[in-house]
Amino acid sequence: MSERLLAVGEAPHTVGDMRGAVPQARGAVHDGRAAGAEADLGAGSQEAAALLDRTREAVEPELRRAVDSLPGTMRRVVAYHFGWEYADGRPASGQSGKAIRPGLVLAAARALGGSPTAAVKGAAAVELVHNFTLLHDDVIDRDSTRRHRPTAWTVFGDADAILAGDALQALALRVLADDQHPAAGRAAAWVASCVMELCEGQHVDTALEERSCDQVTLDECLGVAEAKTGALLGCACALGALYAGAGFDEVEAMDAFGREAGLAFQLIDDVIGIWGDPARTGKPVGADLLAGKKSLPVVAALTSGTAAGEELAELYPRLGPADVGKAADAIDRAGGRDWAQAQAADRMAKAVAQLSRAVPDPEAAGGLLALAEFVTRRSF
Template identity: 55%
Template sequence: MTARGVTAESRGPGEVMTWSRELVEPASRAAVDTLPDSMRQIAGYHYGWWDERGTPTASCGGKALRPTLTLLAAEAVGGVASAAVPAAVAIELVHNFSLLHDDVIDGDVTRRHRPTAWTVFGRHAAILAGDSLLALAFEVLAASGHPDSRDGMRILSSAVQSLVEGQSRDVSFEERRDIELAECLAMARGKTGALISAACAIGALFGGGRAKQVDHLRAFGEELGLAFQLVDDLLGIWGDPAVTGKPVYSDLYNRKKSVPVVVALASRTVAGRQLHELYHADRPLSGREVKRAAELVELAGGRRWCQEQADDRLARAIHRLRSADPPTGAAAELAALASLIIHRDR
């Protein structure tokens, strides 16, 4: 198989995502099939492959963004996507481990427009299924036979530690009234940026990239990951429920200390002070109050700041991508996918 980015014209993001799923899903299913039956049932339900009784469904298993980045990163260093399929599977396993745990921690009852795994199988079972997926991710890398699999496992292990630390910070914010913006951004880099960065770095590694190329792709993913979280925070307030699968103003109902909220609270504006009073009221917020909170976040500059920062981080990411000297087709596909991620319905 030749490197797609060298021999063919670039594809659009939709075509790239379909191509990625066709490569990664069979390998993901084969990996999950090796799990003990109890864990396999929950994992397959969470992925969207079957219902709670094990009956196959047509549910979408998610966008598969991270494995797509992994495959494209392999091509961006002149390699072939097929060599990075085990890495893409491992990255997606870790991502789904985090989602299973996040849903339990946050008490979310829906994901991808269906009941979350913990609401169907119980909290303990969902946590254990997440643990099982995490262990399986490293098993997949170890069994890949790739000469750089050990380095890949080190990169992934570091990303998991950062992800867990980011999630821990996020949980701790719920108990605190005043959060510094620097703390909030550090949380976002760990919770979201670390795994996206690892996806690109391991993809480049499995694609045979030179050390400098791997580092540039790692930095590309780090910048893209932070931009992704900034946009995700915007969607958590103003996103279309038909797209996000969550109610409008969802993060505000939960009084989440997301980046636009923290920016607004720290703005020292009249709107920021009013938001502080509203956000820290000792009672649930009404629908009218939540709508007002969204207005105050915008008036205090939280929405605009996140939009501008997301665009800036995207520009930095593209600069690091170009510095990796990728083939033209692969560069165009990665850049187009990154742009789509950052400008999605925000």
């Protein structure tokens, strides 16, 4: 899918001009309004896609080697989850994901003058952690589909999905413990702290979903997005900085860059979840709305104090398939969509500011910026 998007090369922008990225990001976000828009995917996107291709090439052998070291059943559940095998163990050709997080590790390492090759174990560890949380979140949320396939718990049962997730977290930290790179120890501490934040984020998210619509604030939802999405993207960037031998301030700024970009990513993801093209999202129309998900545009609308917000509050707790269009329209009229897009642009601006703090040379920051824009302007 990304290949198709990337074949469309329009409106190239100069990644060297970081400041210029802000209005562009804002423009890109607004383009999302026309679901499936293929405009404005230029040189930056091509650069990002090439970077992700190179990342997969560098990191996947490390990932596969690590997963192959797991004991029998743990290996099998994880290989299924990654899309490398069918449930019965036959090899499958599925890709394990877009490799955005490992891509951030390697790009951050390069941006700070380090060698991406030396940071491959760090990149693999972040991807293993990401997948451990997916395995457990799917159990907790009872999600039945992931990457267009039945989730691991629906195939192997809750017990094995929980245990495979546990083993995967341990594997991530063993990859770092086995790494001879001088940054590996600090990277392990950073990853472990990030996992604790991810856990608390998933807890708050689950708790919010159980509350009634009028009991949820926008700040709480932004907090969840930061803990669940921002934290690991920040951690990925921080790891790249650590592997490049960067100082504390730069590592912190890179973490902040990843967090802000992660929030922008989540905001756009939520917009796409409501107004995106099902053929591209891989989810049926209105799936997020029908599930009663308290996504950011929904909560922005519910807390807007507008008539449309009140309409939505009436509608949302008992939403049927016939009301999905009406709900999406109410969210839009209540300003939920505009707010999410403006917030995403604002977060991208903050991300860019943090990036320029860590990497003053715009040329060096190009890859990271391209990646951040890529994930926040995607229309799939």
